[in-house]
Amino acid sequence: MIDLSQNVQFVKGVGPNRAALLNSLGIYTLGDLITYFPREYEDRSKVKKIAELTPGEEVTIEATVTSEVILKKIRKNMTLLKATVEDNTGMCTLTWFNQTYVKQQIKRGQTYRFFGKVEKNLTQTEMRSPIYDEIGQQKNTGKIMPIYPSTYKLSQTAIRQAVENSLKMVGSKIEETLPDYLLSEYHLEDLETSLQKIHFPNSDGERIQARKRLVFEELLSMQLALLELKEQTKVEEGIGYSKDVKMSDVINQLPFKLTKAQLRVLEEIDKDMESKKAMNRLLQGDVGSGKTVVAMIAAYKAVKSGYQAAVMAPTAILATQHLEEFQKILEPMGIKCALLLGATKKKEREEILEGLANGTIQVLIGTHALITDKVIFHKLGLVVTDEQHRFGVRQRAAISAKGVNPDVLVMTATPIPRTLALILYGDLDISIIDELPPNRKKIETFAVSKRMEERVNNFICKNIDEGRQIYVVCPLVEEKEDEEVDEQKADLKAVKEWTEKYQKEIFPNYRVECVYGKMKPSEKDKVMEQFKNGEIDILVSTTVIEVGVNVPNASVMVIENSERFGLAQLHQLRGRVGRGEYQSYCILKYDSHCSQVGRERMKTMQETNDGFVIAEKDLELRGTGEFFGTKQHGLPDFKIANLFVDMPMLKSVQSVALKIEAEDKGLKLEKNKRLCKLVNNRLKQNVAL
Ligand code: ADP
Ligand code: MG
Numbered sequence: 001m002i003d004l005s006q007n008v009q010f011v012k013g014v015g016p017n018r019a020a021l022l023n024s025l026g027i028y029t030l031g032d033l034i035t036y037f038p039r040e041y042e043d044r045s046k047v048k049k050i051a052e053l054t055p056g057e058e059v060t061i062e063a064t065v066t067s068e069v070i071l072k073k074i075r076k077n078m079t080l081l082k083a084t085v086e087d088n089t090g091m092c093t094l095t096w097f098n099q100t101y102v103k104q105q106i107k108r109g110q111t112y113r114f115f116g117k118v119e120k121n122l123t124q125t126e127m128r129s130p131i132y133d134e135i136g137q138q139k140n141t142g143k144i145m146p147i148y149p150s151t152y153k154l155s156q157t158a159i160r161q162a163v164e165n166s167l168k169m170v171g172s173k174i175e176e177t178l179p180d181y182l183l184s185e186y187h188l189e190d191l192e193t194s195l196q197k198i199h200f201p202n203s204d205g206e207r208i209q210a211r212k213r214l215v216f217e218e219l220l221s222m223q224l225a226l227l228e229l230k231e232q233t234k235v236e237e238g239i240g241y242s243k244d245v246k247m248s249d250v251i252n253q254l255p256f257k258l259t260k261a262q263l264r265v266l267e268e269i270d271k272d273m274e275s276k277k278a279m280n281r282l283l284q285g286d287v288g289s290g291k292t293v294v295a296m297i298a299a300y301k302a303v304k305s306g307y308q309a310a311v312m313a314p315t316a317i318l319a320t321q322h323l324e325e326f327q328k329i330l331e332p333m334g335i336k337c338a339l340l341l342g343a344t345k346k347k348e349r350e351e352i353l354e355g356l357a358n359g360t361i362q363v364l365i366g367t368h369a370l371i372t373d374k375v376i377f378h379k380l381g382l383v384v385t386d387e388q389h390r391f392g393v394r395q396r397a398a399i400s401a402k403g404v405n406p407d408v409l410v411m412t413a414t415p416i417p418r419t420l421a422l423i424l425y426g427d428l429d430i431s432i433i434d435e436l437p438p439n440r441k442k443i444e445t446f447a448v449s450k451r452m453e454e455r456v457n458n459f460i461c462k463n464i465d466e467g468r469q470i471y472v473v474c475p476l477v478e479e480k481e482d483e484e485v486d487e488q489k490a491d492l493k494a495v496k497e498w499t500e501k502y503q504k505e506i507f508p509n510y511r512v513e514c515v516y517g518k519m520k521p522s523e524k525d526k527v528m529e530q531f532k533n534g535e536i537d538i539l540v541s542t543t544v545i546e547v548g549v550n551v552p553n554a555s556v557m558v559i560e561n562s563e564r565f566g567l568a569q570l571h572q573l574r575g576r577v578g579r580g581e582y583q584s585y586c587i588l589k590y591d592s593h594c595s596q597v598g599r600e601r602m603k604t605m606q607e608t609n610d611g612f613v614i615a616e617k618d619l620e621l622r623g624t625g626e627f628f629g630t631k632q633h634g635l636p637d638f639k640i641a642n643l644f645v646d647m648p649m650l651k652s653v654q655s656v657a658l659k660i661e662a663e664d665k666g667l668k669l670e671k672n673k674r675l676c677k678l679v680n681n682r683l684k685q686n687v688a689l
Contacts (some may be wrong), residue, residue: 002169002174004034007019008022008023024151025150025154034163037640038198040147041201046059046060049087049088050091051093054120056117056118058118061113061114062087063114065087066108069106079097079684081093081097093126094127094130095127100124105132113134115141116129144204146163178675179671194214198210208213212649216653217647220653220675221678222682237277238407241404242274242306253667262294266297266298267285269279269431278405282412283409283410283431284412284415284433285434286415286612288575290436291411296381299311300335302381302382308382308403309363311363312368314398316521317549323365343522357378358377359379371395382409384409407450423651426513443557446588447603448590449591449592450591456587457506460507464510467553468582469553469554472539472558472560473543492518499514511538513531515528528541532549532551552582554578555584563591570605571605588605619647661674
């Protein structure tokens with residue numbers, strides 16, 4: 001058996017330089033490399049006649065060179081190579097830029113296979129920068145080519161070669177990961193074949209068959225791992241909180257009436273808390289649906305029953321905001337709340353830690369700082385995590401470990417269709433707040449093209465003059481097509497460019513500031529604080545930093561190049577306005593070259609403010625092949641499965657997982673030995689499942 005954990009450097013043709021580049025793609029081991037799956041494929045196997053070519057398509061032609069390759073200097077540092085080729089149906093011009101070596105390789109009178117994108121006008125057919133092979137060769141054409149996610153420093157050919165060599169190295173020495181009985185029952189291919197075919201398929205059929213097996217494996221291991229986690233949390237005896245502590249006592253102190261949805265969810269939580277079983281509940285609710293107050297009421301119940309509560313938020317700003325909200329209601333009721341951040345000063349920190357240890361501080365709110373070893377509770381009974389993206393299972397476990405089987409409430413603003421949530425969050429019970437507090441003004445949403453820029457700017461002026469504030473969100477700068485950008489760098493560039501434009505060109509008379517990912521946290525907080533205090537009119541950022549703060553005075557959200565954002569993301573961004581008494585607006589600027597799916601997304605945004613409707617639509621649109629990655633969704637990251645495309649598979653895999661579990665809890669049977677290993681590996685990874 002081969003050791004897949006060995007360094008990728010041991011693969012033939014991978015030296016230290018290339019290894020470093022592969023590392024930057026997250027490939028460190030042999031195993032990483034063979035499971036670095038293609039992003040898409042280019043079918044260069046079908047040869048077309050020149051007369052049949054249509055503009056825009058990418059195809060292979062077989063043609064003879066009928067001219068010399070002419071080399072022209074068109075600018076400093078820019079040479080153009082040109083050649084004419086013919087088959088028995090027509091003529092085509094080939095052009096290359098700066099690829100002078102082509103002149104040595106392509107010979108007049110010889111026939112080659114060329115693959116490239118077709119451009120066509122009335123008088124001529126052209127192919128730009130085609131790749132080519134001599135007839136009989138199959139290096140670059142004549143087959144289905146895998147295209148990998150890459151950086152510009154690492155060419156497709158280099159990755160392809162590395163993958164090819166790694167597969168040769170592994171050969172039949174790879175250990176099968178699925179039990180034989182599953183392979184035959186579900187007509188799945190063995191691992192070795194699947195890996196070979198997913199990278200280098202000879203036909204679409206082969207690729208589909210290979211993908212099926214790999215997706216099955218990935219989804220099954222996730223489902224089994226979730227069941228295992230659920231099992232682990234279930235067996236533990238938790239805290240039964242006092243039935244004499246009434247949530248209604250704090251509810252009566254609130255300055256507003258809770259919505260029906262909030263009350264229903266609180267009832268579910270109350271029941272969990274009073275039961276001896278440890279609570280493991282996911283609370284889903286759209287931005288602004290009022291999750292914080294629910295957490296606060298749960299904290300009240302825990303504290304008045306003699307326990308402490310911890311609330312973990314993803315950013316310092318959000319944690320601070322939570323503290324203010326908690327203090328307003330809970331302190332008058334005799335409950336002491338404190339805030340612990342990474343930046344909390346030593347003296348204050350020590351006081352807090354002491355108060356926690358002796359129980360005088362009853363509610364601790366903070367960031368990841370809560371997980372550190374020094375934080376010791378007197379009697380922690382409730383853990384709340386407010387998650388933009390899911391904290392890893394391990395992180396949640398780390399904070400829970402500070403109590404004895406405390407109740408856990410996970411809050412998320414990511415609306416996931418219920419069907420999907422039930423499957424993905426199999427380790428948690430689910431509550432949903434599906435209603436916004438009353439009297440919320442609907443956020444008016446407009447999609448506008450570049451032509452209307454001036455009107456938009458006038459509109460922004462009008463709002464600022466009325467005393468309101470504006471968010472501007474811009475997308476990351478895409479340096480080159482096909483290039484995975486360094487997020488932080490692209491973020492900085494994008495923000496700088498847009499901020500400058502707004503500061504100097506469009507709104508020289510207003511106070512424009514920016515926040516970006518690389519900023520020091522203290523500076524970031526300072527700018528956010530200023531925005532909160534109304535000292536800044538326009539705040540520019542990308543989505544790299546989350547500005548999920550509550551600024552009720554901000555009434556306009558402008559999203560530049562909104563066609564480049566996913567639906568869920570647009571919805572999250574929009575949720576930053578409409579938090580106060582003012583009519584709020586979301587302006588989606590788009591490029592007129594925007595795709596059909598892009599237009600659909602904007603249409604949906606204009607039609608509805610309901611996060612769950614948007615999530616369903618997102619699912620549907622993604623099914624059509626649009627893919628944004630799952631990170632921004634807070635959904636688990638998969639190497640190959642796509643939750644949108646593979647929903648039917650996910651459903652059937654879930655029933656397979658349940659069946660396996662019913663028969664063999666803990667995967668102890670000999671026939672499930674491989675599964676046991678697979679699941680343990682999955683659980684070892686410190687990631688959200
Ligand atoms: P989210 O679910 O996005 O975390 P928040 O908890 O921040 O939402 O609530 C948004 C705002 O709505 C807060 O200012 C909160 O005080 C207020 N709020 C929450 N519930 C209600 C309600 N039932 N009626 C009126 N306002 C509410
Ligand atoms: Mg919140």
